[in-house]
Amino acid sequence: MFTPSSHDVRRFFCEAFRKQRAGEILTPMDAIASDWIARHPEYDDVLADAESAVARDYSVEGGQPNPFLHLSMHLSIAEQVSIDNPPGIRAAHNALVQRLGEHDAHHQIMECLGEMIWTSQRNGAAPDTAAYVECVRRR
Incomplete structure (x- = not known):
């Protein structure tokens, strides 16, 4: 199982962004990431500077949204749906897309x-995927 560090994830998104901007060949995962x-x-400004992106603190206490978490969630959802x-x-995804469009869905x-992840962590239990899909x- 591949378990990338937060730095690995940040570098991946920055590199996908750089490749797309440079017109380089993208891997399939780069292409999905680039679409999102x-x-x-x-x-764009965050992704353009990989070293700064890796060094930046996106803790809850910092009050800044984490673009890498957000983009990672898009990728996770795309993989789940696929x-x-x-x-x-x-x-469930397709029904939402019909009503809201893909991005809003x-x-x-x-x-x-x-919510599923938070509940799982809070309760020290496996994620309740049935409750997730129902949500x-x-x-």
């Missing part, structure tokens, strides 16, 4: 994903 990066031009895991997430799903369906 393009939908968030507010992150393999329909947890089961039912693709149908992802943001709604992020709320449910964050998305209710949106």
